[in-house]
Amino acid sequence: MYNDLDKGIDYGCIFTVGCLDECNNCPLCKLSREQLIDVLSGSERSSENECSILVNCATKCIQQTNFNFIKTNYCLRHQCAYHCFDGSCPTCSAFITRIFNQICIKANLRKRINFNGQCYEMFREIVYEKFEKKFKQAGRRPAIDIRTNLLWSD
Numbered sequence: 544m545y546n547d548l549d550k551g552i553d554y555g556c557i558f559t560v561g562c563l564d565e566c567n568n569c570p571l572c573k574l575s576r577e578q579l580i581d582v583l584s585g586s587e588r589s590s591e592n593e594c595s596i597l598v599n600c601a602t603k604c605i606q607q608t609n610f611n612f613i614k615t616n617y618c619l620r621h622q623c624a625y626h627c628f629d630g631s632c633p634t635c636s637a638f639i640t641r642i643f644n645q646i647c648i649k650a651n652l653r654k655r656i657n658f659n660g661q662c663y664e665m666f667r668e669i670v671y672e673k674f675e676k677k678f679k680q681a682g683r684r685p686a687i688d689i690r691t692n693l694l695w696s697d
Contacts, residue, residue: 544672549624571637571638585605597631628685643662
């Protein structure tokens with residue numbers, strides 16, 4: 544399910560002309576877009592900066608694949624996406640959780656798949672299933688919780 548959701552979200556549209564005003568009015572979206580600009584410009588972050596693991600992983604993907612979209616996309620999804628949810632990048636986790644919550648509510652996903660919890664709880668399970676091996680190796684659970692959900696919900 545994670546892969547289907549991930550493929551269906553048009554981040555290019557969110558960060559550019561499709562949702563420019565909405566993104567500019569949302570501090571979380573704006574910060575996420577700034578991190579994306581760092582990645583695309585090849586700027587690495589020091590370990591003290593928020594999201595340094597994710598941003599540096601993504602920057603390496605782009606450098607190693609020489610901007611080849613298919614290879615970069617694969618690298619980002621298979622090598623870096625885990626860091627959005629491992630606790631090292633709360634803004635990424637909050638941003639993606641917010642997008643999922645909107646999809647979940649609009650598409651009535653809880654009812655469709657008979658899930659008896661909140662949307663963010665469903666998303667936590669989806670993320671855990673996707674990256675289960677990495678979470679088990681690290682002894683962690685996805686950094687998706689009620690604080691993330693409440694902090695960024697309308």
